[in-house]
Amino acid sequence: MARIAGINIPPNKIVSIGLTYIHGIGLHSSKQICDKLSIPQDVRVNSLTEDQVLKITEYINTNHKVEGDLRREISLNIKRLVDLVTYRGTRHKKKLPVRGQRTHSNARTRKGKAVAIAGKKLTPLKK
Numbered sequence: 217m218a219r220i221a222g223i224n225i226p227p228n229k230i231v232s233i234g235l236t237y238i239h240g241i242g243l244h245s246s247k248q249i250c251d252k253l254s255i256p257q258d259v260r261v262n263s264l265t266e267d268q269v270l271k272i273t274e275y276i277n278t279n280h281k282v283e284g285d286l287r288r289e290i291s292l293n294i295k296r297l298v299d300l301v302t303y304r305g306t307r308h309k310k311k312l313p314v315r316g317q318r319t320h321s322n323a324r325t326r327k328g329k330a331v332a333i334a335g336k337k338l339t340p341l342k343k
Contacts, residue, residue, distance in 0.1 A: 222284075225261050231246075239282060249275060
């Protein structure tokens, strides 16, 4: 099992897919890494040599911000927006969508489970 950037890469995955298990590396970045280091993308992780794993680890450490450093930077950016009391910061603070999505009928994943409001029950009209 290859361990890159503190993450155990699944041994039976293709290299370009396995690298996406690292936070901060997507499919496009993983394919670029494979091309740069001349590692075939269709090779499985368990068939990589120790030298290839070491080359991948060194390349990622020097050229990409991944895992803990990236998570820390993102949380600091959000904290900065909240501290400056920007519009985006207040949206983060209220746990609402930040990028202009509508919230009237959607955004349930971000807002959480719908809560019924007491006293809103409609009574039938009297004739």
